[in-house]
Each structure stands twice: as C-alpha cells, then as structure tokens.
Amino acid sequence: MADSSFKPDRASEDEGTAGGAETEPVADVPESGPTKSQAEPAPAHEPEESPHEPDAHEPDEHGGHGGHGGHGEHHGSESFFMKYLWSTDHKIIAMQYLFTGMGMALIGAFMVYVFRMQLAFPGMSVPGFGHVSPAEYNALVTNHGAIMIFWVAMPVLIAAFGNYLIPLMCGCDDMVFPRINRLSYQIFLLSSIVLIASFFVEGGGFGGAWTAYPPLSAKEQYSLTPLGATLWVIAVALEFVAFLLGGINFITTAMNSRAPGMKMYDIPIVVWMIVVASILFMASVGPLVAGAVMLVFDQTIGTGFFDPDRGGDPILWQHLFWFFGHPEVYVVLLPAVGITGEIMTVFARKKLFAYPVVLYTVFATGILSFFVWAHHQFIAGIDPRMANIFTVTTVLISVPIAEMMFVYIATLWGGSIRLTTPMLWALSFVGEFLIGGVTGIFLGASGTDIYFHDTYFVLAHFHYTFVPIAIIGTFAAVTYWFPKMFGRMMDERLGKIHFWGTIIPFNMIFIPLFVLGAAGDHRRIWSYENFPELARPEYQDLRVLATVSMLVMLGFQLVFFYNFIKSLASGPKAGRNPWQANTLEWTVPSPPPHGNFATLPTVYRGPYEYSVPGRDKDYWPQDAPS
Amino acid sequence: MIEHYVVAASSYARDIDSLFDLIFWLVGFWFVLAEGVFFYLIFRFRAKKDVKGEYITGEKKSEMRWISWPHYLVLACDVVIVVMAVRVWMNVKQDLPEADATVRVIGQQWAWSFVHPGADGKIDTADDIETVDELRLEVGKTYHYRLSARDVLHSFSVPVFRLKQDAIPGREIVGWFKPIKTGTYDIQCAEMCGIGHGLMPARVVIEEAAPHAAWVAEQSQHQVASLSAKPAAE
Numbered sequence: 001m002a003d004s005s006f007k008p009d010r011a012s013e014d015e016g017t018a019g020g021a022e023t024e025p026v027a028d029v030p031e032s033g034p035t036k037s038q039a040e041p042a043p044a045h046e047p048e049e050s051p052h053e054p055d056a057h058e059p060d061e062h063g064g065h066g067g068h069g070g071h072g073e074h075h076g077s078e079s080f081f082m083k084y085l086w087s088t089d090h091k092i093i094a095m096q097y098l099f100t101g102m103g104m105a106l107i108g109a110f111m112v113y114v115f116r117m118q119l120a121f122p123g124m125s126v127p128g129f130g131h132v133s134p135a136e137y138n139a140l141v142t143n144h145g146a147i148m149i150f151w152v153a154m155p156v157l158i159a160a161f162g163n164y165l166i167p168l169m170c171g172c173d174d175m176v177f178p179r180i181n182r183l184s185y186q187i188f189l190l191s192s193i194v195l196i197a198s199f200f201v202e203g204g205g206f207g208g209a210w211t212a213y214p215p216l217s218a219k220e221q222y223s224l225t226p227l228g229a230t231l232w233v234i235a236v237a238l239e240f241v242a243f244l245l246g247g248i249n250f251i252t253t254a255m256n257s258r259a260p261g262m263k264m265y266d267i268p269i270v271v272w273m274i275v276v277a278s279i280l281f282m283a284s285v286g287p288l289v290a291g292a293v294m295l296v297f298d299q300t301i302g303t304g305f306f307d308p309d310r311g312g313d314p315i316l317w318q319h320l321f322w323f324f325g326h327p328e329v330y331v332v333l334l335p336a337v338g339i340t341g342e343i344m345t346v347f348a349r350k351k352l353f354a355y356p357v358v359l360y361t362v363f364a365t366g367i368l369s370f371f372v373w374a375h376h377q378f379i380a381g382i383d384p385r386m387a388n389i390f391t392v393t394t395v396l397i398s399v400p401i402a403e404m405m406f407v408y409i410a411t412l413w414g415g416s417i418r419l420t421t422p423m424l425w426a427l428s429f430v431g432e433f434l435i436g437g438v439t440g441i442f443l444g445a446s447g448t449d450i451y452f453h454d455t456y457f458v459l460a461h462f463h464y465t466f467v468p469i470a471i472i473g474t475f476a477a478v479t480y481w482f483p484k485m486f487g488r489m490m491d492e493r494l495g496k497i498h499f500w501g502t503i504i505p506f507n508m509i510f511i512p513l514f515v516l517g518a519a520g521d522h523r524r525i526w527s528y529e530n531f532p533e534l535a536r537p538e539y540q541d542l543r544v545l546a547t548v549s550m551l552v553m554l555g556f557q558l559v560f561f562y563n564f565i566k567s568l569a570s571g572p573k574a575g576r577n578p579w580q581a582n583t584l585e586w587t588v589p590s591p592p593p594h595g596n597f598a599t600l601p602t603v604y605r606g607p608y609e610y611s612v613p614g615r616d617k618d619y620w621p622q623d624a625p626s
Numbered sequence: 627m628i629e630h631y632v633v634a635a636s637s638y639a640r641d642i643d644s645l646f647d648l649i650f651w652l653v654g655f656w657f658v659l660a661e662g663v664f665f666y667l668i669f670r671f672r673a674k675k676d677v678k679g680e681y682i683t684g685e686k687k688s689e690m691r692w693i694s695w696p697h698y699l700v701l702a703c704d705v706v707i708v709v710m711a712v713r714v715w716m717n718v719k720q721d722l723p724e725a726d727a728t729v730r731v732i733g734q735q736w737a738w739s740f741v742h743p744g745a746d747g748k749i750d751t752a753d754d755i756e757t758v759d760e761l762r763l764e765v766g767k768t769y770h771y772r773l774s775a776r777d778v779l780h781s782f783s784v785p786v787f788r789l790k791q792d793a794i795p796g797r798e799i800v801g802w803f804k805p806i807k808t809g810t811y812d813i814q815c816a817e818m819c820g821i822g823h824g825l826m827p828a829r830v831v832i833e834e835a836a837p838h839a840a841w842v843a844e845q846s847q848h849q850v851a852s853l854s855a856k857p858a859a860e
Contacts, residue, residue: 002858026718067770090728112834133821134821134822134823134824134825136819137824138818138821139629139819207820207821208818208820209818211818213778213779213817213818214778215777215778215779215795216778216779216818216819216820219778222735222777222778222820223638223820224820225819256765265695266697270784308794308796308797309795309796313796314779314795314796314824315794348679348680349679350677350679350680351682351683351684351698352684353682353683353684353688353689353693354684354685354690354693355681355683355684355685356685357684357690357693377720378715379781379790379791379792380792380794381791381792381794381799384715384719384720385720387719388712388715388716388717391708391711391712391849392708394772395704395707395708395711396704397641398700398704399697399700399704401699402656402700403693403700405660406660406692406693406696406697407693408664408714409660409664409667410684410692410794412664412668412671412683413667413671413682413692414671414679414680414682415667415671415679415680416671416673416674416678416679417668417671417672417673417727418673419668419672427664427668430664431661431664431665434660434661434664435657436658438653438654438656439653441649441653441707442646442649442650442651442653445645445707445708446711446712446714446715447642447645447710447711447712447713447714447715447718448642448645448646448649448714448717449712450627450642450718450719450788450790451642451646451785451788451790452787453790453822454781454783454790454816454817455816459824464821497694505778518627518628518631518632519631519632520631520632520785520812520814522783522815522816523816524818524823524824525814525823525824526823527824527825530824530825530827531812531827532776532812533632533785533811533812534812544695545661559637570740609679610679611678611679611680611681612681613681616680617678
C-alpha cells in the first residue's frame with residue numbers, strides 16, 4: 001500500500017543550474033535526457049553517479065558574492081566553533097534548533113517510558129530508572145509535557161523550519177537580523193540547560209503539572225520542590241524570550257525581504273503559517289511572561305499575587321496561562337499544517353485548492369484562538385455563565401479548522417499522488433489530526449466537559465493533535481527537506497518501515513486511552529490501585545496495551561535514527577531539486593551555501609503551479625521566467 | 627455510551643450521557659465522511675503512467691462549493707451542539723434547584739473531609755457529622771454542596787454523578803447533585819495537588835432513607851459523646 005512508482009528524480013538536474021548564476025527559462029527547456037518520467041521504474045539505490053551535480057564548483061561561485069551583508073567574514077578559514085556554534089547563518093541556527101529539539105525529544109521520550117511503565121505495572125522497578133515514587137511520577141509527567149511542547153514542538157517546528165525555510169523560500173540571503181537570530185538560539189540553549197538542571201537540584205524536579213497552577217507551584221511547603229519549581233518557571237520564561245526574538249525575525253523577513261515579484265499570494269503557505277504563528281505567539285506570550293515573573297516572586301521573595309490569604313487569586317494565573325496556552329496550540333499547529341500543505345501539493349502534483357481560502361482560515365483561526373482560553377477552566381471555579389460564551393467561541397473554531405482540512409482533502413482531487421515517505425507523513429497528519437479535531441468538540445462543549453475534564457479522554461484528545469503536529473509534522477518535514485539540508489537522499493524503504501512502525505502503535509496507544517478516559521480514569525494519577533472502580537483488570541489491560549504500544553513506537557524510532565545517520569553518511573546525492581518542486585529553496589545547491597543564492601532570484605508566479613496544462617513538465621518553478 | 631462504563635447515579639448523569647451520544651453521532655458522521663473521501667481520493671488518484679495531474683485552482687465558484695457547503699453544514703451542526711451543551715451546562719452548573727440538604731466538602735493535601743447535617747438537617751450546627759474520605763448521601767434527595775480547599779487547588783470529581791468542580795482555597799463554591807441510585811462509588815481528586823494527588827481516594831455511599839437515618843443517629847451519639855470542646859463551625 002505504501003509503495004509508489006515515484007522515485008526521487010535526482011538525475012534531473014534541471015533549471016539550467018550549470019552556472020548557478022543565471023536562472024534559465026525552464027519553460028523553454030525541452031525534456032532533456034536525464035529527466036525521467038515518473039512512471040519509469042528506477043532502482044531505489046542507484047550508484048552515486050549523479051554526474052550532473054553542479055554543486056562541485058559551488059565554492060568558487062560563492063567567492064564572488066561577499067557583498068551579502070556580513071557573510072563574507074565567515075567564508076574560507078572559519079573555525080569549527082565559528083562555523084557551527086557561533087554562526088549567524090540561518091541554516092546553521094536551524095540545525096542547532098533541530099538537533100537540540102531532537103535531543104530534548106529523547107529526554108521527553110525517556111520520561112514517558114518511565115511513567116507509562118509505572119502505570120502499566122504499578123510498583124515495578126523500571127529498567128534504567130528504578131522504582132517510581134509519587135513525587136518522581138509527578139515530576140516526570142510535568143516535565144514530559146513541558147519538554148514536548150516548549151522544547152520539542154516549538155524549537156523544531158517554528159524555530160528550526162522557520163529559520164531554515166523562510167529566507168530560502170522568500171528568496172533572500174539570510175534573516176533580517178542574523179545576530180538576534182543567533183542570540184535567540186543561545187537563550188534557548190540556556191533555557192534547556194536550566195530545565196535539565198532543575199531535575200537534579202535538592203527536592204527534585206517540579207511536579208505541579210505543566211500548567212503549574214498556584215498555590216501548589218507558588219509555595220514550597222505544598223510542592224516540596226523549592227528549587228525545582230523556581231528553575232522550571234525560569235526555564236520556561238527564558239524559552240519564551242528566545243522565541244520572541246526568533247519571531248521578530250520570521251515576521252520581518254517574510255514581510256520585508258522577499259524576492260522581487262513575490263506578492264502576498266505567492267508566498268508559500270508554510271511561510272504564511274509560521275508568520276501567523278509568530279504573531280499569535282508574540283501577542284499572547286506577554287501576559288504569561290508577566291505571570292511567570294509574579295510566580296517567581298511568589299516563590300522566592302514571598303509576594304502574594306496568587307495567594308488567597310493575602311488578597312491574591314490563584315485563578316488569575318490560570319487566565320494568564322491559558323490566554324497564552326490556547327493560542328500556543330495554534331502556534332505549533334499552523335507550521336505543521338503549512339509543512340503538510342507544501343508536501344501534499346508536491347507529491348499530488350496539484351495546485352493547492354483555493355489558496356486564498358487557506359489564508360482566510362488561518363487568520364480566522366488565529367483571531368478566534370484568542371477568545372477560547374477559558375474552555376480550559378469551565379470547571380475551575382470561573383463564573384458558570386462565562387462557560388456559555390466560551391463554548392460558543394470554542395465550537396466555532398471548528399469551522400475554520402474543518403475548512404482547512406476540507407481544502408487539503410480537496411487538493412488531492414485530480415492529483416497524481418506519489419506515496420513517498422514525506423507524503424505518507426503528510427497524509428497521515430490529515431488523517432490523524434481529524435481524530436484530534438473531532439474529539440475536541442466533546443471538550444469544547446461545556447456540558448460534556450464537566451465529565452471529561454482532566455480525564456484520559458482529554459489526554460488522548462490532545463495527543464491526537466500534538467503527535468500529528470510535533471511528531472508526524474516533524475518527520476514529514478525532515479524526510480522532505482533532508483535532501484536540501486544535507487545534500488543526500490534518505491532511504492525510502494527504511495523511511496516506510498519507520499512510518500508504519502510509528503503510525504500503527506501511535507493509534508494503539510491513544511485509542512485505549514480514550515476508552516479509559518470515558519471510563520473515568522483521571523490524569524496524573526500515580527497508581528489506580530486505590531480506586532476500586534478503576535483498578536479492574538480489564539482497564540489495567542488497556543493500560544498495559546497502551547504502554548506496550550508506546551514501547552513498540554519508541555523502538556521503531558531507532559530505524560529513523562539509523563536511516564538518518566546512514567543517509568547522512570552514504571545516501572545518494574540529492575541534487576538541487578529531487579522532488580521537482582516549485583518553491584525557491586529547490587533552486588539552490590543542496591545543501592545551500594552561506595548566503596543561499598548566488599544571484600538573488602526574481603519570482604514570476606505562485607508556489608503551486610503544478611500540472612499546468614500545455615507544459616511538458618508538471619512543475620513550474622517560481623523563479624523561471626514564463 | 628458512557629453509562630456502559632460508569633453507572634449513572636445522579637439526576638443529570640443521563641443528560642450528560644445523551645449530550646455525549648448526540649455529539650458522538652454528529653461528529654462521527656463528519657469524521658467518517660471526511661476520512662472516507664480522503665482515503666477514496668488517495669486510492670483514486672494514485673500516480674499512473676502518463677497521466678498528469680489536473681490543474682484546478684479551487685478559486686472558481688463551482689469549485690469552491692465543495693468546501694463552502696460542507697462548511698455551512700459544519701456550522702449548522704455546531705449550532706445544535708452549542709445549544710444542547712449550554713442547556714446541559716445550565717442545568718448542572720448554573721441553575722441550582724432548591725436543596726433538601728447541604729453538605730460541605732473540603733479538599734486538603736491529601737484527603738477529603740465531608741460535613742453532613744446531623745439530626746437537625748442543617749450544617750454549621752452543633753450536631754454536624756464530620757467524616758474523612760467518606761460522603762454519605764440519601765438517595766432521591768437534592769443536595770447542595772459547599773466546596774472549599776484548605777491549601778492548594780483540588781477538584782471534587784464524582785464520575786458516577788458526571789460531576790466535577792475545582793476546589794479553590796479562599797473561595798466557597800456552591801453546586802448541586804441529586805443521587806438516584808444506591809451504592810458505593812469512587813470520588814477522585816481531579817486537579818494536580820502535590821505528591822499525594824494519586825493517593826486521595828474517597829468513597830460516596832448512597833443509601834435509602836432508613837439506613838441513612840440510622841447512620842445519622844449512630845454518628846450523632848458519637849458526636850455528642852466527644853463534642854464538648856469542639857467549636858461548631860469549621
């Protein structure tokens with residue numbers, strides 16, 4: 001089922017890249033010899049001949065463009081440190097974010113391994129960890145959530161791919177503020193170190209849930225983690241500063257530094273999505289940073305912002321947190337939707353269905369997302385009448401999101417679909433995210449939320465949104481842009497094994513958790529043995545099923561790492577445009593040099609002109625004159 | 627569908643279950659339709675030799691219909707869901723019926739305390755009955771609960787009632803329930819409240835009028851015996 005007749009066409013070194021300096025009019029270039037038709041059977045692993053690789057003389061041509069701002073200084077004899085750790089090159093910073101995010105994902109995965117083992121086999125000594133105490137359990141679930149959202153989804157989807165793609169897709173040489181960009185990563189790295197340090201201080205890591213509701217998070221006599229809680233809040237606040245700095249660059253670069261000719265409707269959808277996500281982030285994070293400062297003051301110098309005994313209000317934190325927290329969902333969702341859009345159009349050889357409508361739905365979603373936050377607080381003690389308003393706004397957000405999904409499904413109509421690994425990931429994003437979307441209705445509707453709030457139903461729901469976003473979206477993006485990033489193709493067969501080995505266990509983890517949630521399993525419970533109605537063996541079996549599926553899913557990630565490293569070392573050379581895509585990043589060598597474009601490109605058309613009638617080729621790069 | 631897993635033991639539990647069923651069928655329809663079309667398109671438009679994709683912008687009115695009509699239908703479903711959800715919500719959380727009795731529920735790290743009215747049927751009097759981790763109710767009576775917390779946030783969750791409400795230090799939240807089924811069921815804490823969060827189980831005991839009255843009488847005797855020094859109000 002996963003097979004496809006399409007093979008990456010790396011031999012088709014098209015676009016007259018011979019000199020790299022001039023963009024030749026592709027429109028007039030006849031189908032030249034090496035360009036295979038897609039249906040032609042091509043061996044998956046051709047020997048690395050790829051004789052048309054023009055990247056060989058790339059350094060020479062590059063010497064001639066020292067005029068690109070401050071880039072000249074980095075060329076030639078730069079040290080490892082300057083090149084990879086202190087670089088202002090957006091692509092290097094993207095890699096830094098990507099690899100740091102992947103490293104943090106491993107930590108987050110280890111945490112889920114430990115606490116799911118405890119849930120399936122209460123009281124066992126978990127291999128590699130030991131017995132899990134309730135305090136450790138709480139710290140593990142808290143930090144698993146925080147890491148996966150703030151240190152994996154955010155850095156990988158927004159920071160890594162935002163950094164990598166925005167300058168390349170907009171046709172400029174780097175971000176508008178490269179040094180701010182470098183600072184952004186450095187602060188992010190610092191925040192990661194502070195977070196990891198918080199696990200090892202006296203009292204252990206913070207265990208008050210990733211939402212950090214006071215008074216539990218504000219007073220050490222309640223949380224019993226005096227240092228862990230403070231370091232945790234500081235780490236989160238630093239992380240926000242890092243993404244604020246990054247967001248400035250994303251918005252400014254996409255709005256001001258586009259190639260000549262690139263109009264608003266010619267911007268690739270993923271760039272739009274990252275820009276809107278950055279705007280949402282910047283507009284929503286302020287209140288939470290203020291809240292974080294108040295929380296640190298409550299913890300350390302004894303203020304009482306959230307202390308009811310001294311006139312404070314614990315609910316205030318919840319409003320500040322969720323005013324940020326709900327737009328945050330869309331902050332990570334939108335880039336993943338954008339990535340999916342890019343991949344689906346390329347591998348369906350189709351123009352994106354109703355591009356302007358997609359933009360409207362993005363803006364509508366973004367605006368609505370600021371008016372839904374209290375659906376997290378229906379039963380938190382807010383005035384019950386407020387729930388009615390927030391039910392309306394929350395259920396309404398299903399309209400633009402459903403429309404976005406309809407657009408993607410409609411894009412497939414009339415396509416010529418190649419089920420490559422990136423395409424499988426992109427399609428599975430749509431298929432799986434639909435489950436996350438429809439189950440959200442039960443929680444947005446205040447009446448049913450009374451029952452489902454803080455149960456495993458909620459947990460399964462948001463994992464059906466966040467796993468498609470952070471895991472599926474990331475794998476889609478990595479497998480799709482790997483040839484551009486590293487100049488080599490990934491192994492398709494291993495890619496597909498990894499895909500099915502991830503997607504099947506993923507569903508086997510969370511479908512049982514929906515059932516357990518409906519049966520009344522509450523979240524963040526260390527052991528269900530104390531609850532007679534939940535300790536029944538048939539429910540325990542479901543917990544074991546979820547845990548075993550999780551182990552299988554984690555195991556299959558080894559295939560990905562093996563494929564990643566093997567392809568990095570010995571994958572077939574990719575050439576400039578292995579997928580025959582239209583957007584500007586595919587017109588430069590793989591990997592692109594510092595400064596990206598030898599000559600800054602001019603844009604003549606939108607990014608999704610695939611299968612245009614009357615043309616030999618079924619793609620039409622944005623920079624090819626008509 | 628929820629009653630298949632958890633007994634419906636309060637007067638409004640059925641309403642919440644029916645709301646769940648309604649949403650289930652509405653969104654289930656959309657889900658099956660969307661996934662069905664999605665998979666159909668993937669199989670129908672697999673790459674074939676010498677067949678190019680079609681050039682469809684999706685910006686023409688005739689094409690736009692394919693997404694605008696479903697979108698109006700989704701909106702119509704949303705209206706139905708919102709109306710039904712708000713009706714259930716107002717019944718459960720907003721409009722409190724007259725109470726036959728009131729109980730006080732207090733969360734603390736890591737136990738639940740309950741204050742029941744004694745023989746006089748009122749709380750905050752000398753003959754109140756205090757229990758820890760056990761709530762005693764009489765079937766068919768409408769109760770108000772007055773919910774508070776001593777230290778951090780807790781959440782009073784009774785799955786068989788389909789009821790959940792956070793307890794907040796410094797506030798007293800009033801709500802209601804009416805047990806309709808006898809039996810002994812779980813009470814859980816649903817809000818992270820520290821290291822003992824998973825270890826504060828309590829039970830609700832719902833009984834007929836006669837055994838309940840007997841329990842009240844028995845507790846009152848204990849209470850009277852040990853009362854002398856105890857302040858009346860919590």
